[in-house]
Amino acid sequence: MAKTNFKKKYRYLPVxxxxxxxLVLVIMTAQTGAQNKIKDRLAASGQKTSGRLEEALKSRLNxxxxxxxxxxxxxxxxxxxxxxxxxxxxxxxxxxxxxxSTENILRAYQPLHFKLIPKxxxxxMTVGEGTTVEETLAALKVNPDVLYAEPDYKLxxxxxxxDQLFRYQYALYNPGGTLQIxxxxxxxxxxxxxxxxxxxxxxxxxxxxxxxxxxxxxxxxPDLAGQVISTGKDFVNDDDDAMDDHWHxxxxxxxxAAATNNTEGIAGVAWNCRLLPGKIITAEGEGDYSDLIEAxxxxxxxxxxxxxxxxxxxxxxxxxxxxxxxxxLEYAFNKGIVLVAACGNDGLAGVLYPAAYDQFCLxxxxxxxxxxxxxxxxxxxxxxxAAPGVWVLSTIPVALTEPGYLPYAFATGTxxxxxxxxxxxxxxxxxxPWLRPGDIMKLIKYTPDxxxxxxxxxxxxxxxINTERALSPFRIVK
Amino acid sequence: MKERARKAKRLxxxxxVVLTLMLLPTVGLALQAQEQExxxxxxxxxxxxxxxxxxxxxxxxxxxxxxxxxxxxxxNLGHLFNLSFFGGLGLPRPNGVVFDQLPLTLExxxxxxxxxxxxxxxxxxxxxxxxxxxxxxxxFTSCLGFKKDFxxxxxxxxxxxxxxxxxxxxxxGLRVTYDALEGSQPFLEAAGSYFWGQFKMKEKIxxxxxxxxxxxxxASYVSITAGWSxxxxxxxxxxPKIRIFPGSRTTISGLLSIYYGF
Numbered sequence: 001m002a003k004t005n006f007k008k009k010y011r012y013l014p015v016x017x018x019x020x021x022x023l024v025l026v027i028m029t030a031q032t033g034a035q036n037k038i039k040d041r042l043a044a045s046g047q048k049t050s051g052r053l054e055e056a057l058k059s060r061l062n063x064x065x066x067x068x069x070x071x072x073x074x075x076x077x078x079x080x081x082x083x084x085x086x087x088x089x090x091x092x093x094x095x096x097x098x099x100x101s102t103e104n105i106l107r108a109y110q111p112l113h114f115k116l117i118p119k120x121x122x123x124x125m126t127v128g129e130g131t132t133v134e135e136t137l138a139a140l141k142v143n144p145d146v147l148y149a150e151p152d153y154k155l156x157x158x159x160x161x162x163d164q165l166f167r168y169q170y171a172l173y174n175p176g177g178t179l180q181i182x183x184x185x186x187x188x189x190x191x192x193x194x195x196x197x198x199x200x201x202x203x204x205x206x207x208x209x210x211x212x213x214x215x216x217x218x219x220x221x222p223d224l225a226g227q228v229i230s231t232g233k234d235f236v237n238d239d240d241d242a243m244d245d246h247w248h249x250x251x252x253x254x255x256x257a258a259a260t261n262n263t264e265g266i267a268g269v270a271w272n273c274r275l276l277p278g279k280i281i282t283a284e285g286e287g288d289y290s291d292l293i294e295a296x297x298x299x300x301x302x303x304x305x306x307x308x309x310x311x312x313x314x315x316x317x318x319x320x321x322x323x324x325x326x327x328x329l330e331y332a333f334n335k336g337i338v339l340v341a342a343c344g345n346d347g348l349a350g351v352l353y354p355a356a357y358d359q360f361c362l363x364x365x366x367x368x369x370x371x372x373x374x375x376x377x378x379x380x381x382x383x384x385x386a387a388p389g390v391w392v393l394s395t396i397p398v399a400l401t402e403p404g405y406l407p408y409a410f411a412t413g414t415x416x417x418x419x420x421x422x423x424x425x426x427x428x429x430x431x432x433p434w435l436r437p438g439d440i441m442k443l444i445k446y447t448p449d450x451x452x453x454x455x456x457x458x459x460x461x462x463x464x465i466n467t468e469r470a471l472s473p474f475r476i477v478k
Numbered sequence: 479m480k481e482r483a484r485k486a487k488r489l490x491x492x493x494x495v496v497l498t499l500m501l502l503p504t505v506g507l508a509l510q511a512q513e514q515e516x517x518x519x520x521x522x523x524x525x526x527x528x529x530x531x532x533x534x535x536x537x538x539x540x541x542x543x544x545x546x547x548x549x550x551x552x553x554n555l556g557h558l559f560n561l562s563f564f565g566g567l568g569l570p571r572p573n574g575v576v577f578d579q580l581p582l583t584l585e586x587x588x589x590x591x592x593x594x595x596x597x598x599x600x601x602x603x604x605x606x607x608x609x610x611x612x613x614x615x616x617x618f619t620s621c622l623g624f625k626k627d628f629x630x631x632x633x634x635x636x637x638x639x640x641x642x643x644x645x646x647x648x649x650x651g652l653r654v655t656y657d658a659l660e661g662s663q664p665f666l667e668a669a670g671s672y673f674w675g676q677f678k679m680k681e682k683i684x685x686x687x688x689x690x691x692x693x694x695x696x697a698s699y700v701s702i703t704a705g706w707s708x709x710x711x712x713x714x715x716x717x718p719k720i721r722i723f724p725g726s727r728t729t730i731s732g733l734l735s736i737y738y739g740f
Contacts, residue, residue, distance in 0.1 A: 201583075435581060442686040443581050446635045455634070462634050469632075473576055473585040476628045476639055 087112075088152035089133055091123045093145055105145055109136055124152065161199075161260045161267040165408060169266055170369050171255075171388035171420060172196065179369055181391040182410055187369035193387060193420055195269055197468030198427060203260075204272035205430035208310040210256050210422055211299035213292060214249030216242040216279035218397035221250060221407055223258040223265035224275070229307060232277030233298055235291035242277035246285055247396045249277065251411050252315045254395030255419035256426070266393055266408060269423025269467070273430060276302060276309060280316070287316060292354070293328040300332035310429040313422035314341040314361075315415035317352025325353060329360040338425040338437045340364060342414035344378035349458070351380040358382045362425070362441050365460055366390060366417040371451045373459045377414055383461040384445050387424075389417030424467050431471065443470050520715070522549035522737040524564065530647075530673060531697030531727030532572075538697055538727055539574030541645070541675075543621070545595055551737060560601040568595035568621045572643050572694075577679045580688040582630075584639055584679060591643055593623035601653055609658035615667055620646040635684040645675025645694060649701055663707045671701040671723065698725030705733075713739035 093102040099116075102123070106114050110128040117124060127136045133151060140149035166172070170179050173196050176189030209229060219228040219242075232242030244250045253275050260271035278299055280291040292314070299309045312332060329339055340362045341355035355363035363382045366374040366389025373379075374390050391410045401407040421444065428440050435443070447470040448463030456462050526545040531538060547566035554560065569590040577584045597619035605612040623643040630637035651669025673696030681688045705719035719733040 432579075432581070434579075439581055439686060442684070446633055446637070446683050446686060447582070448634060450634050470582065473578070473583040474630060475585050476588045476630070476641070478589045 085152040086133055087126050089125045089127065089137055089140070089149055090152055091125055091140055091149045092121060092147045093123075094147050095121070097145055102145075105143070109139065111136075161271075162263050163258075163260055163267045164264050165266045165393060165406075168393045168410075171392055172267060172269070174369060181369070181393070183391075185369060188371055191367075191369055191371040191388075191464070193269070193424065193464070194466050194468035195267075198424075198471040199271075201471045201473075202427040202431040204257070204270035204423075204426055206272060206274055207306045207308065208270075208273045208426055208430045209276045209302070209304075209307050210270065210273055210426050211276040211278055211295075211302070211309045211312045212249055212253050212256065212419075213278040213280050213295045213299065213312060213314050214244075214252055214316065215246035215281035215283075215285070216244035216249045217253045217275060217277035218244045218250045218395070218399070218407075219277065221254075221395050221398055223262075223395050223407075224250070224253055226259055227257050227268070227273075227275050228253075229274045229276055229304055232279065233295070234279040235295050235298075236279055236282050236287070242279035244277075244279070244397045245283040246281060247400055247409070248281065248285065248315070248415065249279070250397050251394040251409065252313060252415060252419045253277070254408075255392060255416060256313060256423045258395055266395065269420055270426035270430070273310075273423075273426045274307065289318060289322050289325055292316065293322075293324050296328040296332050300335045300337055309337055310433075311338045311340065311422050311426045313419050314339070314354055315413075315418045317342055317344050317355055319350070319352060321353055321356070326357050326360070329354055329357050333360040333437055336437055338362070338422075338429060338440050340418055340422040340425060342418040343380070343383055345376045345413050345415075346378055347376045349379050351378050351382040356380070356382045358384075362421060362444060363461070364389075364414060364418045364421045366412075366414045367451060367460065367464045371449070371464055373452055374412070374414075376412075377417075377459070379458045381458055383458055384441070385421060385448055385462055386451065386460040386464045387417040387420035388464075389414050392416040421465055424465055424470070427467060427471060517552040517555045518739055520549075520551040520553055520737040520739045522551055522562070522564075522735050523547070524549055524566075524733055524735040526731060526733040528568075528570075528731045529729040530723050530731070531725060531729050532673065532675070532694045533697050534575060534677075534692045534694050537574075537576065539572070540727060540729055541570060541572050541694070543568050543570040544590070545569070545621075547595060549735065549737070553737075553739075558603050560599075562599045563597075564599070565594070565596040568593045568623075570621055570623060570643055570645070572677055575677050575692055575694075577681075577690045577692060579690040580679065580681045581686050582637075582681060582683060582688075584630075584681060586641060586677070586679070588626070588628055588641065591623045591626045591641060593621045593643065595619065595621045603653075603655065606657075609656055611655045611657055613653045613655070614651070615653040615669065616648075616650040617669075618646070618648050620644075630681075630683065633683060637681075637683040639682075640680040642678040643675065644677075645673065647671060647673045647696075651701075661709050663709075665705050665707065667701075667703040667705075669701050669703070670699055672696065672699060696723070697727045698723045700724055715739070 112126040112128050114123050114125040127133055137149055140146050168180050170187055174187050174190055174192035176187055178184050179187040217228055233240055234242045256268055257270050257273050257275050258266045258268035260267040278295040280295050281287040299312055302309050339360055343355050343363050343365045344352035351363050354361050362384045365383050365386040366377040367386040368374055368390040390412050393410050396407050396409045398407045425440055445462045448465045450463040452460040524547045528543040528545055530541050532541045545568045547564040549562050549564040551562035571590050573587050575586045599617040601615045603611045603613040625640050625642045628639045649669040649671040653667045655663050655665040675694035677692045679690050701721055701723050703719055703721040705717055708716045710716055715737040717735040721731040723729045
């Protein structure tokens with residue numbers, strides 16, 4: 001009887017308890033989800049020829065002579081306003097208030113949670129759902145008990161390098177507006193290779209060498225001395241001293257891997273990689289195919305301790321095909337090396353060799369600060385990508401620098417575009433060493449910003465390279 | 479990767495052996511009891527909001543899934559033994575997993591991927607003590623996700639990614655029921671719980687292809703479940719449950735089951 005009464009009296013109890021449990025469960029699941037979301041955010045390029053290169057590099061690959069720059073002042077701050085967390089606020093209360101009082105006040109703003117940073121008595125408060133940081137900040141600032149309340153500003157990684165001349169390097173970061181390059185032209189915002197975004201994910205590897213087959217490198221240059229692994233090889237004079245007696249190779253080398261974030265000079269694309277100089281161009285800016293061929297084989301076989309050549313930059317070219325040259329390219333390619341070469345500066349249809357050996361070489365065209373293809377840049381079906389090649393600032397040999405000038409100069413040409421791509425290839429190879437050269441070439445070709453006509457064209461290839469797109473995680477969304 | 483997979487297999491094997499040994503006496507008792515009393519067969523439907531912290535490499539994220547399962551349960555075998563088999567659909571959302579071995583690194587934020595969910599559960603009531611009954615439980619759940627294609631927009635050539643997640647979870651531990659209430663029975667379970675899984679991603683950018691399998695494991699090895707069985711009318715039982723996976727990334731899952739006896 002008592003049992004029957006009990007059953008009757010409490011017959012709805014199971015249903016009520018069940019509904020309550022479901023309600024509690026849903027609330028707790030939602031809260032845990034929100035907390036974990038916050039944790040997630042925190043926690044995140046047929047004959048044996050030894051003919052000359054068709055014209056002197058100075059005129060062919062660099063239509064304009066280098067422009068020198070004088071000693072300059074300290075760098076200006078780059079654009080970009082402060083950004084802060086959309087969830088957190090830093091609050092400090094007046095010292096006379098007890099901990100209990102301050103926490104009661106905080107709870108009145110219905111935060112998701114808060115924590116105290118001891119010693120300085122600053123609370124980190126996560127704003128509640130249905131309100132914003134701005135609203136909560138405004139409310140806190142009028143509270144007489146609050147000493148100060150401020151947004152939780154975002155930190156940046158040191159990927160915006162502090163090099164003194166970085167502001168002249170629109171190719172790496174183009175702020176738009178009037179550019180600090182010869183002629184002070186107006187540039188298009190972010191018409192650059194997005195290097196600062198890529199450096200969040202890759203800066204290269206000291207054991208990854210980029211061989212610069214050019215006029216040599218001034219390995220005593222303050223921005224290159226620590227970056228060059230050895231004095232290299234001089235194929236012109238047949239010795240082991242690839243000191244640059246022109247200027248071209250040193251300029252190319254600086255674009256690829258100048259010492260970066262060292263408060264002086266310029267920034268290089270693959271700043272943690274090292275350089276290997278191979279001198280194949282004379283002091284007059286001329287060279288032979290045979291030297292390039294020998295240098296390719298030498299670079300492909302070069303090792304020093306753990307260091308190996310991963311990328312070869314060839315800001316040189318000739319009009320004639322050569323089976324020997326093709327065989328040397330194939331040799332290096334099969335050794336896992338990414339080969340990058342300049343299209344040429346005649347402004348005509350027809351890509352120079354070795355760039356025209358499409359199977360083994362990335363052919364690079366030159367774009368400008370407005371993402372337009374330079375009128376001197378050669379075109380053709382072999383063009384793979386474009387990179388900035390107009391008024392590019394880089395290193396020049398100290399011995400060739402006039403008194404009162406810095407050992408840096410602006411230069412123009414597909415020669416200057418090519419090292420941007422070589423540096424890019426090095427960043428990819430350093431972060432994903434298992435990728436084959438062909439895969440790296442494809443990744444570079446398929447991830448640029450499309451400029452010129454839509455889709456691949458004979459002037460810009462697939463477009464102007466975008467290092468950030470290829471190196472940062474690509475988000476798969478619904 | 480292979481080492482981790484071997485470890486996972488070894489741990490799973492050990493867990494399976496331990497659970498089998500733990501349940502053997504129970505099976506014996508249950509069989510004895512079966513001779514005395516016929517089992518009650520029930521058909522059930524369970525909805526679950528599943529959440530569990532998962533790890534891969536040195537990263538952690540939360541695997542969330544909405545599951546709907548049909549269940550066949552033999553309950554109260556001689557007041558000792560419950561055995562159930564379930565199967566249905568799961569909608570796991572393995573958001574946050576990064577595939578950094580692909581040519582183009584991908585971060586999955588694509589939401590739910592439909593999968594086939596199935597498993598089995600056994601409960602044994604072994605030691606009555608006052609109004610309580612102490613026993614053991616073991617549960618195995620597996621989810622085989624179907625392939626889902628995503629277009630990688632923003633590239634200058636056509637590109638797609640194909641995602642296929644799969645995971646399994648084995649739990650075993652103690653179960654306590656409170657039997658003194660009329661028409662309902664609260665229960666608490668404390669179990670060791672091992673999670674392992676794999677998230678496969680295929681990438682195709684024009685003629686550039688890559689594939690990566692990310693091995694997943696649980697961020698915790700313990701689960702605590704609290705629930706209440708309500709015997710509403712003669713043949714209908716309602717069971718809400720909350721399951722907590724405590725640890726550095728504590729998560730809470732919720733289940734609601736309804737059973738019909740036949």
